[in-house]
Amino acid sequence: MNNEKIDFVITWVNNTDSEWLAEKNKYDNSGSYDKRDNRYRDWGLLKYWFRAVEKNAPWVNKVFLVVSDSKQVPSWLNIKNKKLVLVNHGDFMPKEILPTFNSVSIELFLHKIPGLADNFVYFNDDMFLNSMTRKTDFFKNNLPCDSAILSAIVPSDGNDHFSHTLLSDAELMNLKYNIHSSIRGNLCKWFNLKYGTEQIRTLLLLPWNGLTGIKMHHIPNSYTKQTFKRVWSDNTKLLEKVATEKFRNNYNVNHWIFRYEQLLSGKFTPRNPKIGYFYILDDNYRKKDLQKTLNSNHKLICLNDLVRKKDVFEEAKRDLLAMFEKKYPEKSSFERNK
Numbered sequence: 001m002n003n004e005k006i007d008f009v010i011t012w013v014n015n016t017d018s019e020w021l022a023e024k025n026k027y028d029n030s031g032s033y034d035k036r037d038n039r040y041r042d043w044g045l046l047k048y049w050f051r052a053v054e055k056n057a058p059w060v061n062k063v064f065l066v067v068s069d070s071k072q073v074p075s076w077l078n079i080k081n082k083k084l085v086l087v088n089h090g091d092f093m094p095k096e097i098l099p100t101f102n103s104v105s106i107e108l109f110l111h112k113i114p115g116l117a118d119n120f121v122y123f124n125d126d127m128f129l130n131s132m133t134r135k136t137d138f139f140k141n142n143l144p145c146d147s148a149i150l151s152a153i154v155p156s157d158g159n160d161h162f163s164h165t166l167l168s169d170a171e172l173m174n175l176k177y178n179i180h181s182s183i184r185g186n187l188c189k190w191f192n193l194k195y196g197t198e199q200i201r202t203l204l205l206l207p208w209n210g211l212t213g214i215k216m217h218h219i220p221n222s223y224t225k226q227t228f229k230r231v232w233s234d235n236t237k238l239l240e241k242v243a244t245e246k247f248r249n250n251y252n253v254n255h256w257i258f259r260y261e262q263l264l265s266g267k268f269t270p271r272n273p274k275i276g277y278f279y280i281l282d283d284n285y286r287k288k289d290l291q292k293t294l295n296s297n298h299k300l301i302c303l304n305d306l307v308r309k310k311d312v313f314e315e316a317k318r319d320l321l322a323m324f325e326k327k328y329p330e331k332s333s334f335e336r337n338k
Contacts, residue, residue, distance in 0.1 A: 004142055005061040006135055007117040008053065011106055012065060012125045014072050015040040024101050027246045040101075041305060042125075043317050047076060047335060049128055051328035056129040056299075061117055063334075066106065068099065078336050087113055097244050104165075105243045107255035111228035119144070122255065123220045130277075130294065130301045137275060137299060144222035145271035148190045148263045150179075150202040151215040164250035169257050170211050176234065177264040179211045186266035194272040214260060219276030219300040227258050227267070276300035283309050285316045294323050 014020065024040075053063060064085045067073060073086060089098055092112040093105070100106060103124075110122060119139050138145055153170065155163035183190045183202075191199055198215070205212050232239055235257075242252050262268045277298040279290065285307065293301055303320070307313040 004119055004139070005117040006059075006139055007062045007064060007120040008057070008060050008123060009064045009066060009110055009113065009116070009120050010049065010123040010125060011103060012046060012067055012072075013040055013042070014067075014074070015042050017072060019071060020068060023099055027099070027101065041313075043303075043305070044321055045128075045324060046074060046125065047332075048324040048328050049123075049125065050334035051330070051332040052129045054332040054334065055328065056132050059135050062115070064113055064116060064120075066110075066113070076335055078334055081334050084334060085115060094243070100243075100246055102245050102247050102252075104248055104252045104254045105245060108228075108232075108239055108243055110223070110255070111225040116225065118142075118225050119222070120225070121220050121222050124302070126304055127218075127220050127300065127302045129299065131297065131299050133299050137271070138220075138222045140269040142224075143267060143269045144224060144227075144262055146222065146259065146263060146268045147195055147198070147215070147217065147271055147273040148186075148192075148202075148268070149195055149198045149215040149273065150205040150211075151213045152205065153213040165248075165252055165254050166213055166216065166256070168251055168253045169260055170213050172235065172238070172253055172257055173260045173264055174210045177211065179208075179264070180206070182264045182266065189266060189268065189270050192270040194270050196272075196274075198273055211260075211264075214256075214263060215273070216256075216278075217273055217276055218278040218302045218304065221255070221259055223258055223262070224267075227262050231258055231261050274298070276302070278302045278304065280304050280306055281316055282306040283312050285312055287319050290316070290319065291323060294327060 050063070053060060060083065062085050063083050064087050066087045066089070069088050069090070070086070073079065078084070079086060089100065089106065091114060093100070093109045097105065107122070110116070110120070119142065121138050136145070153163050153166050190202060201215065238253070245252060275298065277293060277296060277300070279293045279301060281290070281303055307316060
């Protein structure tokens with residue numbers, strides 16, 4: 001049965017807010033952190049995110065919008081919407097580590113959000129519902145839906161911050177779990193027809209003694225609050241240290257440790273990985289590829305911002321806004337009437 005409530009959580013920042021920028025610049029005094037502009041850059045798509053939620057997930061219980069403070073709330077947002085819950089960092093994060101500009105730190109405390117359901121789906125602001133969804137796309141019998149597929153971590157260049165983070169995640173999980181024991185204990189969850197040929201990855205990586213990594217789908221993640229509490233209990237000192245970092249760095253773990261915990265403990269339900277698609281927006285941007293993604297049958301998509309050239313960003317943003325307006329032309333109840 002799937003009668004349990006499921007909430008959505010999305011984190012968002014208005015990077016054009018002068019007060020927020022001033023505060024960020026005050027702490028921006030070290031070159032060892034990941035402070036690239038695209039970590040904070042807004043594409044103007046938040047209202048379409050809400051339109052997509054209302055159209056494609058009418059079953060959702062509550063939507064929690066996480067911002068640094070009330071000044072970050074968009075002027076067009078209908079704060080009286082009964083499904084909307086506005087959350088400031090100070091509502092659920094320790095006061096002594098604020099302000100923070102580190103999404104990793106924010107994500108570590110999501111389970112502390114007041115009123116959040118035990119089962120929730122976490123979205124970055126570049127992740128969207130692309131077509132109609134059901135509760136069972138995210139949870140079945142109170143277990144989060146996911147795809148357990150091994151992968152190898154392959155850093156691409158000196159600026160590949162994310163691969164270092166994935167390595168830190170895998171290292172932490174190797175301290176607790178033996179990957180072969182995890183797979184043997186949940187064989188039908190690691191080798192499942194829903195994964196198709198992706199299972200070959202897992203098969204080929206079995207000779208390694210430890211966890212080499214888990215395939216990154218980079219789509220909205222289904223989590224339980226119990227998972228967060230369990231990982232925090234196991235790694236309190238490490239997570240407290242990570243949480244104090246004002247900006248992301250190469251050696252932070254991230255919220256994927258909670259995903260890894262669910263997979264390695266077997267507390268999940270297998271799901272076809274084709275439910276989602278990860279699209280990279282970079283300097284090789286092509287409009288037709290982006291349009292193909294939005295027109296696809298994938299229920300979940302991520303539009304990951306890796307654009308460096310200003311002219312490419314402006315072109316892609318213009319195209320993207322037009323595409324989303326065409327796909328979701330009607331205002332949602334999350335928007336003000338005027």
